[in-house]
Amino acid sequence: MSKISKWALVDSSAELGADVSIGPFCEIGPAVKIESGCELMNHVTIQGITRIGPNNVLYQNVVIGAAPQDLKYNGGPTETIIGSNNVFRENCTVHRGTELGEGRTVIGNGNLFMVGVHVAHDCIVEDNVLLGNQTTLAGHVRIEEGAVLSALIGIHHFVRVGKYSYIGGLTPVRRDVPPFVKFSGDPNAVRGINEEGLKRRKFSEAEIAALKQAFRRLFREGNSITEQLDQLEAEEDLVEHVRYLCRFLRESCQDRFGRYQEMARQDSRQDRQFRRPAELRKKE
Amino acid sequence: MEPDTRLIIGEGNVFRENVTLNRGTPHGGGQTVIGSNNYFMIGAHIGHDCEVEDNTVISNYVQIGGHGKIEGNAWLSAFTGTHQFVTIGRFTFTGGHCGCVHDIPPFTRAAGIYPCEIRGINTTGLERAGFAQERIEALKEAYRYLYRRRNGKTMAQAVAELAGQNELDENVRYLVEFLQRAARHRLGRYRELSRR
Structure with a gap:
């Protein structure tokens, strides 16, 4: 049985599944679909073309599907798609995609977004990710599965955070974070293999040992990382995780700022001219 | 109240x-x-x-x-x-x-x-805002002079020298005046001078 507060504003075109609970002062827009078992506490706002999968919990003041904070956005019909079993704590914000990006922001399953986390336009957050308080993703960021981000982290646009990595608090992340590592500091640095995190995720001792050995060879030995990658990749019996780490690093090294996804950016220099945001342009 | x-x-x-x-x-x-x-x-x-x-x-x-x-x-x-x-x-x-x-x-x-x-x-910001290339170059040159100077001059001396030049680019003039204002406060915060 759905439980919808008499003080909530739910548009008649919104689609709500079974057992959806909506608290007072929530506002649900017309193109929103919320699947069964979701719990919305008070003051939650859901706008735009947004699909929220089953069993998500949204705390107070969460805003999902609002217009992107991108001066290039033109007010087009872009989407926000959220999977199942995610928790969004107070003040979290998720913005929809932009026309020049993927056109949609995608969040997977089983993620925890702590207080004030911001997921910007065209981001992709995979599964079982943890984002600490006030951590802010810029546009087009991709967080791979199982990554753990501490509090107050700012992530530059187009950055890719590798799976099962850990990022320390207050880090301004400017480049791709390789998978399975600990990453922190300004200037950014890879600090070692995220051993504790991998143990918690039930990685075997042998896998962790192989990753640690690969880390030493890549980051602590030799003249350059590309040279070390050449040597390591030439070996035939590499553990699957090490091969993934090598491929990830190889891709990141291709971009001059170490942000592989930025190589595929679709906007031109002309698009990036300074202009007023879409909300104001449409009033002119 | x-x-x-x-x-x-x-x-x-x-x-x-x-x-x-x-x-x-x-x-x-x-x-x-x-x-x-x-x-x-x-x-x-x-x-x-x-x-x-x-x-x-x-x-x-x-x-x-x-x-x-x-x-x-x-x-x-x-x-x-x-x-x-x-x-x-x-x-x-x-x-x-x-x-x-x-x-x-x-x-x-x-x-x-x-x-x-x-x-x-x-x-990048200046280009996006439509600044002409030569105006940007003038600013870059002033920046190098002020911040990358390595001929024994202090920042204050470099600023004073630049301020003394005639025919300074308008933006460079603004930059120099800004630095002079900031330098009047012990910790480089001009507006703190008007603290009551």
């Missing part, structure tokens, strides 16, 4: 989710003033008695301390924090997590966690 202080906001601003603006204080001039066409992203905070000019972009969780001033077209990246009384110059860009403890000169790029450093001229 509530004190008679104000918050004045111009036209065409966008305030995203959870932005907070404080009104002025009686001892600080009594008003916070926001100009026009500014974009305040999520969670930004503008402290009491601040002055924000026009066309600025203030990103997520930027915290502006009391009595601060953001000049026109400045672009502050996420988590930038400014000390109280700090002025951010026009067309300045600050990087993420930038801790601004003194005035940040106009047309420059500041980065680094705390305290931040001036890293160069904000070329």
